Amino acid sequence: MKKIGILILSSAFCITIFASKILAEYIADSEGSISLYQNLSQGSFFIYHKWYSLDASVFPVAFTPMFYNDASEDYSLDHEYFEEFDYAPNVKIDILANVHSTNTYHIPSEGAAVFSVQYTDIYENPPSAGYPKLELIYPDSSTQTYSLESTSDAAVFSKSLNLPMGAYQYKYYTTNDEYERGLYELSGNWYATTRPYNFSKTNPIDFVENLPDNVQFAWTVTTDEPGDILTYELYIGRTPEQSSLVKHTDDPSPNAVSFTIPQLEHKKQYYWYMVVKNKYGAELVTQVYNFYTGGMVQKFYNAPNPFNPATGVKTKFVFPMPEDGTAKITVYSEYGDKVWESNSINAAGNSSVEVEYDGKDNSGKMLYNGTYLAILTKKYGGKTQTERCRILIIK
Numbered sequence: 001m002k003k004i005g006i007l008i009l010s011s012a013f014c015i016t017i018f019a020s021k022i023l024a025e026y027i028a029d030s031e032g033s034i035s036l037y038q039n040l041s042q043g044s045f046f047i048y049h050k051w052y053s054l055d056a057s058v059f060p061v062a063f064t065p066m067f068y069n070d071a072s073e074d075y076s077l078d079h080e081y082f083e084e085f086d087y088a089p090n091v092k093i094d095i096l097a098n099v100h101s102t103n104t105y106h107i108p109s110e111g112a113a114v115f116s117v118q119y120t121d122i123y124e125n126p127p128s129a130g131y132p133k134l135e136l137i138y139p140d141s142s143t144q145t146y147s148l149e150s151t152s153d154a155a156v157f158s159k160s161l162n163l164p165m166g167a168y169q170y171k172y173y174t175t176n177d178e179y180e181r182g183l184y185e186l187s188g189n190w191y192a193t194t195r196p197y198n199f200s201k202t203n204p205i206d207f208v209e210n211l212p213d214n215v216q217f218a219w220t221v222t223t224d225e226p227g228d229i230l231t232y233e234l235y236i237g238r239t240p241e242q243s244s245l246v247k248h249t250d251d252p253s254p255n256a257v258s259f260t261i262p263q264l265e266h267k268k269q270y271y272w273y274m275v276v277k278n279k280y281g282a283e284l285v286t287q288v289y290n291f292y293t294g295g296m297v298q299k300f301y302n303a304p305n306p307f308n309p310a311t312g313v314k315t316k317f318v319f320p321m322p323e324d325g326t327a328k329i330t331v332y333s334e335y336g337d338k339v340w341e342s343n344s345i346n347a348a349g350n351s352s353v354e355v356e357y358d359g360k361d362n363s364g365k366m367l368y369n370g371t372y373l374a375i376l377t378k379k380y381g382g383k384t385q386t387e388r389c390r391i392l393i394i395k
Contacts (some may be wrong), residue, residue, distance in 0.1 A: 093179070095119065095120055095127075095174060096117050096119060096174055097117070097120045097186075098117060098118075098186055103188050103190075104188070104189075104190060104281070105190065105191040105193050105281055106163075106190075106192060107193065107194060107195060107282060108162070108163065108164070109194070112160040112161060113161050113163050114160050115159045116156055116157070117157055117158075117186065119155050120155065125177065130147055131173075131174040131175060132147075132157050132172055132173065133146065133147055133172070133174065134146045134170060135170070135173065136168055136169070136190075137168060139166030139167055139168065146159050146161070163192045166192055167189065167191050167192075168189070168192070169190070170187060170190050171186070171187040172185065172186045193278060194278075195284045196221050196230060196276045196278055196282070198221060198222040199284060202220065203217060204217065204291040206289060206290055207292065209291075209292045209294040210291055211293070211294055211297065212265060212352075213263055214261075214262055214303055214304070215260065215261045216258055216259070217258065217260070217261070218257060218258040221276055225278050225279060227279075230279075231251070231254050231277050232254075232256065232259070233247055233248075233251055233275040234247070234251070234272060234273075235273050236272040237271055237272075238271070242273060248261065262303070262304060264293050266294065266351075267292075267293060268292070269290060271289070272289055273285065273286045274286045297319065297352045299319075300318070301317075301319075302315045302316060302318065302389055302391055303315065305391060305392055306392035306393060307393065307394075308359075308394055310395040313359075314358045314359070315357050316356050318355075319376050319378070320351075320352055321380065322350065322380065323349035323381045325347060325378060326347065326379050327376060327379070328343075328376075329345075329374055330374070330377070331357075331373070331375075331391065332372065332373045332375070339361040339367060340361050340362050342355060342357075347378075367393050368393070369393055369395055371392050371393075372390070372391040372392075373388060373391075374388065374390070376389075
């Protein structure tokens, strides 16, 4: 009587994995499957099989158990062959990839929402029939499932939907006949929203000269999203092409309606625009505006004022010079003590002159909190002129 058993015999077959030069051991289990016990890296391998037959019967090959019976112990080599296989050691194989951002939006007034996902099985197994699918949770919590359709790019599947305004949750999922982990899923949020609109600049005024210190940018803008949080990016530069303008190092605060740049160059033309985004990322890009900075200020002043020298902030004295000449600035305490004096300044005529001051006395000691008097003495055209301004130091 024949008995079905399990044969574990090293001389029965020899398997060589050429990619790693490692001998692998196959063990047949009672359910008729063979397991590979070996630590391998992910990749492609070649296996060299030597299978043996019993009683002139050819056994099925490739991962099936071998049999024996009690009546015969004669085993003979039946045939040999090579087989290539791919191996991934306990890792999750990504078979979908987002075409868009995980959390994204569309503008209903500009067209339908296009849901797209890329099928990325590295083993090139096609998706199972009816996959990939899209599951969409609507703002009212109802759920709809759609089959995605192939596009001109064979790896990309998509679905266009006309959606009303609101926040949605989406999930792409798929599988194939060789994928052993059930359904592979990608999910995120989708927003049907509107862009900010009606941006109106109120300052600086186009083609009007502005003082180059503490230049204020002001605007109004409208959004339809309840509880919206508008964020801003300001781009500025000296050339009119939008692509050449550079994002300012600081951004206006969320929901702000104004922003100040402390210092620009004198007698220059500037171009600027803003990018305004709502809380979902839908953006408005404004037109490019322009303005001029004045070449000659009208009076002696300093900016910023007040200022805090303890944080490394410096102020600048600015004054007009109608003719070629020299100038000197002297700073006095509120008690009349001279605390600082600049070197003699050679200044060109018909210009605005800037002198940086770090808030220290001539010995290098930082001034105390308080109000100080700065006196400017200018000499030009054979005459001497003095001007004054106040400095406020707050630490």
